[in-house]
Amino acid sequence: MRAKGDIIIGIDAGTSVVKAVAFDLKGQQLESAAVRNQYETGEHGAVTQSLTQTWEDCASALRKLSEKLLDLPERTAAISVTGQGDGTWLVGRDDKPVGDAWIWLDARAATSVTRLAASPMNRARFEASGTGLNTCQQGAQMAHMERIAPELLDNAQVALHCKDWLYLNLTGVRATDPSEASFTFGNFRTRQYDDTVIEALGLTGRRNLLPQIIDGTQITHPLSEQAARATGLRAGTPVSLGYVDMVMTALGAGVYCGTEDAGCSTIGSTGVHMRAKKVADIHLNDEGTGYVIALPVPGIVTQVQTNMGATINIDWILQLAADVMSMAGSEVTLGDLLPRLDEWFNASRPGALLYHPYISEAGERGPFVNAYARAGFIGLSSRDRFPELVRAVVEGLGMATRDCYAAMGEMPGELRLTGGAARSRALRNTLGAAVNAPVRISAREEAGAAGAAMMAAVAIGAYANMDECIAEWVAPLLGPAEAPDEAEARRYDALFAAYKQARLALAPVWDRLAAQ
Numbered sequence: 001m002r003a004k005g006d007i008i009i010g011i012d013a014g015t016s017v018v019k020a021v022a023f024d025l026k027g028q029q030l031e032s033a034a035v036r037n038q039y040e041t042g043e044h045g046a047v048t049q050s051l052t053q054t055w056e057d058c059a060s061a062l063r064k065l066s067e068k069l070l071d072l073p074e075r076t077a078a079i080s081v082t083g084q085g086d087g088t089w090l091v092g093r094d095d096k097p098v099g100d101a102w103i104w105l106d107a108r109a110a111t112s113v114t115r116l117a118a119s120p121m122n123r124a125r126f127e128a129s130g131t132g133l134n135t136c137q138q139g140a141q142m143a144h145m146e147r148i149a150p151e152l153l154d155n156a157q158v159a160l161h162c163k164d165w166l167y168l169n170l171t172g173v174r175a176t177d178p179s180e181a182s183f184t185f186g187n188f189r190t191r192q193y194d195d196t197v198i199e200a201l202g203l204t205g206r207r208n209l210l211p212q213i214i215d216g217t218q219i220t221h222p223l224s225e226q227a228a229r230a231t232g233l234r235a236g237t238p239v240s241l242g243y244v245d246m247v248m249t250a251l252g253a254g255v256y257c258g259t260e261d262a263g264c265s266t267i268g269s270t271g272v273h274m275r276a277k278k279v280a281d282i283h284l285n286d287e288g289t290g291y292v293i294a295l296p297v298p299g300i301v302t303q304v305q306t307n308m309g310a311t312i313n314i315d316w317i318l319q320l321a322a323d324v325m326s327m328a329g330s331e332v333t334l335g336d337l338l339p340r341l342d343e344w345f346n347a348s349r350p351g352a353l354l355y356h357p358y359i360s361e362a363g364e365r366g367p368f369v370n371a372y373a374r375a376g377f378i379g380l381s382s383r384d385r386f387p388e389l390v391r392a393v394v395e396g397l398g399m400a401t402r403d404c405y406a407a408m409g410e411m412p413g414e415l416r417l418t419g420g421a422a423r424s425r426a427l428r429n430t431l432g433a434a435v436n437a438p439v440r441i442s443a444r445e446e447a448g449a450a451g452a453a454m455m456a457a458v459a460i461g462a463y464a465n466m467d468e469c470i471a472e473w474v475a476p477l478l479g480p481a482e483a484p485d486e487a488e489a490r491r492y493d494a495l496f497a498a499y500k501q502a503r504l505a506l507a508p509v510w511d512r513l514a515a516q
Contacts, residue, residue, distance in 0.1 A: 005077030008456050009065065010449030012245060013058060013083035013162050015039060015049075015103065020061040021449035022069055025077065025462045027473030029445055033064035040100070045107030045135075051089055051097035054162065055169045062231040073234040079223065080216060080456035081170065082242035082448055083163035085180060086136035088145070090156040095168060098156045104136040107362055109144035110371055116143060116201065123288065125200035130284060130292025130303070131183040134365045138184050139201045146202060159209040167241045171221035174211045179243035179294045181213045188292040188301050189279055216240035217296045217458040217466065240456040247293050247302050248451030250274045253418035253442040255302060256295055257474045263405060263412030265431065267421040271310035271397065273366075273404040274302045275412060283409040289367050290407060296455050297466045305367045305404035308360035310397055311421050313375065314341065316359050317393045321386065345394055345426035348387035350491065354378040355396035356503055367407030370507060372514040378502055394427055398434030398492065399499040411435045414481065418447050433488035434496070438481035444474070
């Protein structure tokens, strides 16, 4: 039976911003409100976030949304929440936090990742979960805590992720979803916890910390009285636990919509590249990298590769220019130069200049894992000027995207793009030519919140299943296909061979530089 009300609220709790977005039951975005969040950095790669502040920010975003929409509490049919993936949000007695969360940027587990990766059980763990080890993940972080700070786990009663923590505050229920449960501690085929995976992580003795798994398209819990007072919404409103933000964004942007061989790339600070596949069609690479993450569609999962540095490479090269230009006397900002990206790209000379976009100080994690990987230009000549450097950086993002899709098997037959960078024609054309596939842009403004809201729409009976919801919420917002330039696709074919050869050869150089 369909719940009363004509609005669904999707909450998307990112690393630095918490958004609350209102949609009508047909998927039209009505209003949104956002509150800036923050995280703290510390020694040895520590990156933490306050659980208490994150919940307060979420509640504040919901109150702000109420200020923009009259009668929001009465009109809300359901709420759904997604959030930043990975990380470890420990909760103890009386549902109180056990310290701050270790979020996905935290790198303290690096030594434990190295140790676990060398274990004879690691390949069996990867075959079950479909997920390569890295410092982002809750499993690796908890394994590291077990070694260096077991008291954290001793004081915890449940290990949650960001969205799970918010769900607990909204409903009083300790739970996680099938996506994060299976890629962290489980099996992507069953969407349940897996004894082999837990044993491979050395956490059999901590299995009691793993929460129940619920699917937010099938199960909701009522908004609690306490949460109603904090948010201004109506107690008893159905709340759906969304899947992890990566797949919610991809779902809202069209990763599973009409074309079986489509890929979906979110080009933000990081690059997230996904293919929706049937479980039987999953190709697990020999390197043991990437993720397999469930979609809220029976029998369908996403295969994922993520590169740590996407638009931060563009920000870096343009900030260099802004710094130099400011030396002339009048201040020039990054924001002033971003609109000129396409202009510089179009003014450049196509050539054989290579750029590996590993600008993140955390190194790279897709399609290979190397904490010491670093960015660099190869093939510079005296003819190259700033526009050629800009072109190389943009083309480097295209090469990295292709590298990620290649690790998942065949290139996608169509590429759907989301993220602010998709507005750049130069970047769109480069990505399309790099994977030699037509590009389509989703007009969906808040894809992550929309993906979560779609789960709630199915849960309350507004749609019989996710396929029906996608047909109305996603398909009409996909723009026309932009065909790749054939000549550029051939050039990128040759360029990619050199790109990959160089990045393989550079690995010992990165190790040597890191030892300095």
